[in-house]
Amino acid sequence: MSRGELARQQSTHLALAELKAACVNCNLREICLPAGLSNEELAQIDNLVNVRRKVKRGEALYRAGEVFDAIYAVRSGFFKSCVTYEDGRDQVTGFSMGGEILGMDGIGHGIHNCDAIALEDSEVCSIPYVRLEELAREVSGLQRHFHKMMSREIVRESGVMMLLGVMRAEERIAAFLLNISQRLNARGYSPLEFNLRMTREEIGSYLGLKLETVSRAFSKFHNDGLIEVEQKFVRIIDVDGLKQVYAHHVN
Amino acid sequence: MSRGELARQQSTHLALAELKAACVNCNLREICLPAGLSNEELAQIDNLVNVRRKVKRGEALYRAGEVFDAIYAVRSGFFKSCVTYEDGRDQVTGFSMGGEILGMDGIGHGIHNCDAIALEDSEVCSIPYVRLEELAREVSGLQRHFHKMMSREIVRESGVMMLLGVMRAEERIAAFLLNISQRLNARGYSPLEFNLRMTREEIGSYLGLKLETVSRAFSKFHNDGLIEVEQKFVRIIDVDGLKQVYAHHVN
DNA sequence: GGGTGCATTTGATCCACATCAAAACACACT
DNA sequence: AGTGTGTTTTGATGTGGATCAAATGCACCC
Numbered sequence: 001m002s003r004g005e006l007a008r009q010q011s012t013h014l015a016l017a018e019l020k021a022a023c024v025n026c027n028l029r030e031i032c033l034p035a036g037l038s039n040e041e042l043a044q045i046d047n048l049v050n051v052r053r054k055v056k057r058g059e060a061l062y063r064a065g066e067v068f069d070a071i072y073a074v075r076s077g078f079f080k081s082c083v084t085y086e087d088g089r090d091q092v093t094g095f096s097m098g099g100e101i102l103g104m105d106g107i108g109h110g111i112h113n114c115d116a117i118a119l120e121d122s123e124v125c126s127i128p129y130v131r132l133e134e135l136a137r138e139v140s141g142l143q144r145h146f147h148k149m150m151s152r153e154i155v156r157e158s159g160v161m162m163l164l165g166v167m168r169a170e171e172r173i174a175a176f177l178l179n180i181s182q183r184l185n186a187r188g189y190s191p192l193e194f195n196l197r198m199t200r201e202e203i204g205s206y207l208g209l210k211l212e213t214v215s216r217a218f219s220k221f222h223n224d225g226l227i228e229v230e231q232k233f234v235r236i237i238d239v240d241g242l243k244q245v246y247a248h249h250v251n
Numbered sequence: 252m253s254r255g256e257l258a259r260q261q262s263t264h265l266a267l268a269e270l271k272a273a274c275v276n277c278n279l280r281e282i283c284l285p286a287g288l289s290n291e292e293l294a295q296i297d298n299l300v301n302v303r304r305k306v307k308r309g310e311a312l313y314r315a316g317e318v319f320d321a322i323y324a325v326r327s328g329f330f331k332s333c334v335t336y337e338d339g340r341d342q343v344t345g346f347s348m349g350g351e352i353l354g355m356d357g358i359g360h361g362i363h364n365c366d367a368i369a370l371e372d373s374e375v376c377s378i379p380y381v382r383l384e385e386l387a388r389e390v391s392g393l394q395r396h397f398h399k400m401m402s403r404e405i406v407r408e409s410g411v412m413m414l415l416g417v418m419r420a421e422e423r424i425a426a427f428l429l430n431i432s433q434r435l436n437a438r439g440y441s442p443l444e445f446n447l448r449m450t451r452e453e454i455g456s457y458l459g460l461k462l463e464t465v466s467r468a469f470s471k472f473h474n475d476g477l478i479e480v481e482q483k484f485v486r487i488i489d490v491d492g493l494k495q496v497y498a499h500h501v502n
Numbered sequence: 503g504g505g506t507g508c509a510t511t512t513g514a515t516c517c518a519c520a521t522c523a524a525a526a527c528a529c530a531c532t
Numbered sequence: 533a534g535t536g537t538g539t540t541t542t543g544a545t546g547t548g549g550a551t552c553a554a555a556t557g558c559a560c561c562c
Contacts, residue, residue, distance in 0.1 A: 083409060087498060091416045093409045105409065108402035113409065133395065137388045144384065150401040151359035157408035158334060158344045158356065158364065164415035165342045165459035169549065199509065208416035210550055215511055231510075231558075247338060420519065451540065461520060466541055482528070482540075 031099035061116040068106025077122020171246035279350035319357025328373020422497035
């Protein structure tokens with residue numbers, strides 16, 4: 001598949017998603033907040049997410065410091081989350097794609113802790129937090145699943161801590177590519193070829209590396225026959241080889 | 252206050268805590284799971300935490316891979332959480348002291364994601380998760396507070412990611428010391444002198460540094476008149492100086 | 503179609519922290 | 533007090549990734 005075809009396939013997929021109205025019909029329901037709910041329960045929560053919101057590329061869904069009142073399910077598009085430090089240093093703390101939940105960091109203090117910025121034109125389902133609380137008290141499947149999503153966010157972050165704390169540059173980048181690949185796969189896209197939505201600098205920020213280091217690692221993987229890279233387009237040639245990069249470390 | 256007196260004061264404090272039975276009487280209730288509940292609500296959740304458990308220094312409260320069925324509130328003592336990687340590399344992902352909740356990482360997949368190891372003889376309140384779920388549906392204050400605790404864990408971890416991703420060694424260690432100091436303060440201990448419960452290696456693992464680097468930073472802070480260090484004992488001399496170490500970076 | 507601005511690549515050099523090594527120290531046990 | 537074990541300190545050296553610099557490529561826009 002060419003780069004152009006791939007881009008077309010991805011956007012068609014997203015366009016279809018936008019036509020549908022509610023969780024019941026959403027093709028992301030199996031990986032989103034309603035995952036694991038019965039059809040009855042699903043119907044109950046459907047009016048929970050009645051508000052949709054489009055966010056254009058480069059715009060913020062929310063920003064650190066804003067009052068928190070809703071969490072968001074990504075319906076289409078792609079987001080980065082990033083925190084800015086008092087002294088201006090900032091870091092990307094995560095990337096979110098369809099079916100993933102954004103904003104759970106705001107619950108703790110009622111204030112968003114990070115910015116959520118769309119990396120392409122995106123759409124989200126807005127889920128008012130007080131209504132989610134209420135409904136979680138009635139629909140135990142929803143309560144349980146919501147807790148799972150928060151817990152998995154904790155686990156995801158400790159995975160990133162591991163990455164930042166103990167892995168070397170190439171391992172981080174191999175792990176990153178495999179992670180993106182696996183998430184695209186879970187959403188029905190090709191796990192072997194895709195267009196990155198973020199810049200080298202954003203990848204670097206997420207992985208605790210400089211953009212030059214990211215670029216060099218991509219080039220090295222390319223030369224080693226593990227991947228093909230051409231700007232934002234990536235094709236994974238040798239999945240196992242990539243896995244070995246971060247399994248087979250110095251020892 | 253001498254090192255000996257300080258140790259005695261801390262353990263007396265803990266001994267008193269152990270005499271009391273329930274959340275209603277617990278001196279940690281303001282920072283633990285029941286924080287913010289009314290007296291009525293507090294009474295309702297009291298039988299939730301009926302099971303106590305002692306964990307001796309070096310023993311595990313739980314280990315990665317074990318089935319998750321309860322979260323734990325630290326009643327006395329000190330824990331580290333650490334994850335071990337397939338290839339044997341591991342990393343400390345957090346330290347927990349009185350009033351803090353352990354085990355929320357297990358909710359997502361029903362399996363604990365990390366080891367929780369006592370760094371001194373400790374005691375925890377065991378909170379069966381299914382009962383917590385039930386009660387959270389009835390006591391909305393509990394539900395809300397539980398969500399807040401999970402969310403704050405997410406925020407805490409993104410703080411660590413920032414630390415690992417963008418800070419230099421001395422900044423990390425200054426931030427670490429100030430964080431410990433502030434948490435001790437919130438629990439009624441002196442924020443300016445305390446005994447670390449963990450080794451240099453464990454601090455290093457948490458901060459993504461080698462133990463020698465931690466030791467060198469401690470020595471440097473000592474020489475710069477910011478702190479006094481003698482093995483595990485730390486006295487903070489110049490809080491503002493310490494804050495400047497990580498506020499005043501290269502620019 | 504050519505210009506402007508941002509993203510990416512690649513090379514050369516530097517430095518913060520890791521690594522290696524050894525000594526000093528603390529604590530538990532006998 | 534003496535011995536063993538694990539922790540901490542300190543020094544000397546090495547290196548992975550940062551930094552600095554410059555060229556190239558791509559997208560957008562007039």
